[in-house]
Amino acid sequence: MKKKVINLEEEAKKRGKAKKKKPRIRARVSKKAKLAIAGAFVVCAVLFGSQVYNLAGLAFEKSRLETIKNDKDAELSRLNIELERVNDPQRVEELARERFHMLKEGETLYVFPEEEIDTTQ
Numbered sequence: 001m002k003k004k005v006i007n008l009e010e011e012a013k014k015r016g017k018a019k020k021k022k023p024r025i026r027a028r029v030s031k032k033a034k035l036a037i038a039g040a041f042v043v044c045a046v047l048f049g050s051q052v053y054n055l056a057g058l059a060f061e062k063s064r065l066e067t068i069k070n071d072k073d074a075e076l077s078r079l080n081i082e083l084e085r086v087n088d089p090q091r092v093e094e095l096a097r098e099r100f101h102m103l104k105e106g107e108t109l110y111v112f113p114e115e116e117i118d119t120t121q
Contacts, residue, residue: 085091096102103109 101109
């Protein structure tokens with residue numbers, strides 16, 4: 001008994017069931033098209049990069065302005081407290097003594113010279 005060797009590709013071709021290989025189609029891109037694509041990429045990169053730079057600058061400016069706002073809010077609350085105390089007789093007396101060296105009747109003001117520190121040693 002002889003065994004028959006069958007070539008499967010030939011048999012499939014005979015039967016019309018062979019898979020046909022599709023030829024690869026390579027699109028050729030001209031140099032001008034490549035330059036146009038590269039140029040568009042560069043323009044997009046520059047525009048996007050400048051926007052990122054602008055956003056970073058704005059974020060820094062925002063944090064700086066928030067710090068200034070917080071400082072001004074603290075100063076405003078301090079000044080509002082001082083404004084409430086302006087007409088307080090004890091506060092008026094305190095300010096007169098501190099700023100203008102005013103005295104009550106019968107009081108004597110003693111001024112002591114400040115000692116100079118000898119730095120030659």
